[in-house]
Amino acid sequence: MKKSDRSRLTFYPRQSKNPYLERMLALFAAAGKVEPRPLSLRSIILPSRTGTIFFLNWIENLAVIGSIPGLVATILFVKIIKMRNAKLIWVKHNIYPHSSGRINKDIARACQNFVERNADAVICHGKKHSSDFSLRYVPHPLPVIKQTMRASSSGDYYICFGRMMPYKNIDRLIRDWPKNMKLVISGEFSANYYKTIFRLCQNLDNISLENTYLSDQELAERISFSKGVIIPNDGNTSIISGGILLGLSLGKPTFTKSRRMFEEFDANTTGLYLISDWCDIRSKVLPTKNSIIASSRKIYGDDAIKDRLRQILKDLSQDD
Template sequence: MLNIYYYPKANNCNQYANNTIKAISASLECDVQNAPCLKEFVKRPLTYILAKRVDYLIVNWLESELSNKEGKISILGTLKFFVYLVFFKLVADKLIYVRHNMYPHNMHGVSAKIAQHITNIAEKLFCYKKVAHSGHLTHAGYIYIPHPLYDSVDFSEINKGEYFIIFGKIERYKNIESVINEWNNENLLIIAGAVGDCDYLREIMLLAENKNKNVKFEARFIPEEEASRLVGNSKGVILAHAEKDMIASGSFFYALSLGVPIIAKKQPFFEWLVNDEKIKSVYVYEDFTELNNIAYFRIEISADLILKEATELFGEEKVQKCWKEMLK
């Protein structure tokens, strides 16, 4: 039986980690444990130095350490990034690096390029295989494994409302202002989620007020049951993120899990889904005239069809099969 560590530690708030661990455990009939952190190693170094190494250690989001609060390269964070990788090589035979972003969301310009380059080098030096949740990166040596879906809700409670939604943590990188600025729709636009950037929230609220746009804000932590209803009752989820850091979007998979169509800014991930996977649940736009046209006229897909597509492309069986093929 394989012994596998997973980093970072899973918790009840992270469905992605929990569902990934569940898929790996089920596909290989093994126990996936939380990887130790550096603090644990410092407290009991001999425990890990003398212990038998596990077969695999699956690493997620470690590149986030490279960025400081200002979105610049962190020298201390870069050191921590490499120390973690050395430590992981000490405790595991093989590292699997799951690349969620090309570089941290809050980084731009030279800092973003440096962070991307550092992560690329680290993957080559330390990792047995590298994984991405989008097939558009297979040409760069990544193994495609579908992103798991989120837990569904009781659809007997879903009653579609006359609104579209931008859902998730309110952060500057999500480009929400571009949607507000050009929103020209009789349907309400709801922006809902916990606040990650208070200054940015004030800016977009003022923009909506000054432009007299049909926009409502639910800027707060939204409990899971309420979030499911809010997103599930919408006519569609809008994803406006336009930077090149994104590989796949968690908000996309959340919407798909609820049977909700997605209107997304043109990105390699969404183009791959539409062109290669022939997904019908995603409507890609290049400009905001097209966004408004899609919201007005073009969404003609049922929740049942969306859920069928979601299960075929990202369901438990598909995710388990891909992990098993890679780790067998």
């Protein structure tokens, strides 16, 4: 197929090495006749060729970083896209950015609302949120991690992992965690947040705290040896949790106390549990590793994603 036969898919942010963005660009290319290109000043200013599509992610973060000037820049950018008759796809990743304060949260929401009103398609990876707000549901791509070794047996601990920020409620998890169950909390903390969490863990023999960066392979190995994945955030800012997808993709039972978070995933997902108390984990009859992996691949695998992206591209082409 000639490049001239393809629509240009101009993406933001420009960092194509972002694992999520890499996967989505590859899936878009596999789903339709599109040619991914990073956003540039040239792509904004020069007239669009037929079929140009702008694919935007986390654009609302400009309003958090730059406050009012960031909001104005985003509005101008979107207006230029629309004036050029290009198509705009925006992915709504979060209810609002995790790190925004009260004032910047309102600015970020204003930015999100403006982009959503002007987008030709708004993709959302949460099933309930998509339904509630009439967005285009597309499953979130499963993480792809090549394990260097396979766990032949499970350890005696549960694991909570990722970038550790206050919205994840690590302090509440520590206070509520049963004394007779082992928990490993592994991820990078800010200096101040680590001090707070470290004080809570000082006299607890059943909770291990690791303020460290783990490579994808190291993290996958640690998860694979665990008894299961713990998701403590309440979903007040997040729509879905990447930790849930990573746990399921590695065949590990995954537990959350957040109904909001739980309902964003397909009801037929094997291995994902909504519980009212962390003690309830032990009462669950757990599925096999292979059944969890098979379920995640069927529901959130590449074929399911490509089918939905293909329909979005088809709808956009019919609007021309």
